[in-house]
Amino acid sequence: MVSLYTMINLLKNINFLFISRLLLGFIFIYASIDKILDPLSFSNLIDNYHITPVFLNNLFALFVPMLELVIGICLIFNLNINGASFISIALLLWFLFILSQALARGINVDCGCFDLNSGSLDDTELRNNMIKRIFEDIILLGISLYVFINSKNN
Secondary structure, eight states, X not given: OOOXXXXXXXXXXXXXXXXXXXXXXXXXXXXXXXXXXXXXXXXXXXXXXXXXXXXHHHHHHHHHHHHHHHHHHHHHTTSSHHHHHHHHHHHHHHXXXXXXXXXXXXXXXXXXSSOSOOOOOOHHHHHHXXXXXXXXXXXXXXXXXXXXXXXXXX
């Protein structure tokens, strides 16, 4: 079993922070690619959540993927880490909110997180994917918080 002292040392390790930044950065870049290439499909996915006015969906479909790309680049290349990690925290909280509210309201949608063309999934598969994405976003939120807190010390 890993001791508390060992965990604290690991979390303070500059290499662990570097790996966390790289991981988070690559995930944000990967998540942005399909959305940048096909903003119309992403706009339609945003509309399926029934949370934003229709006229904003196109703006979000253009803005959010570019923001994800910039966050990823900043995290990978050590550019304004505090700002990038703070914005990633805000985005992940928003993603958690919209996924959770859709799940609670019984709206089973493809989240559009990584693959806009995941095929035709039945309601059970969509619901399971949404739950999986919520857990993944919680983990990514933890990594973002870790990067945000520890980047101030370096």
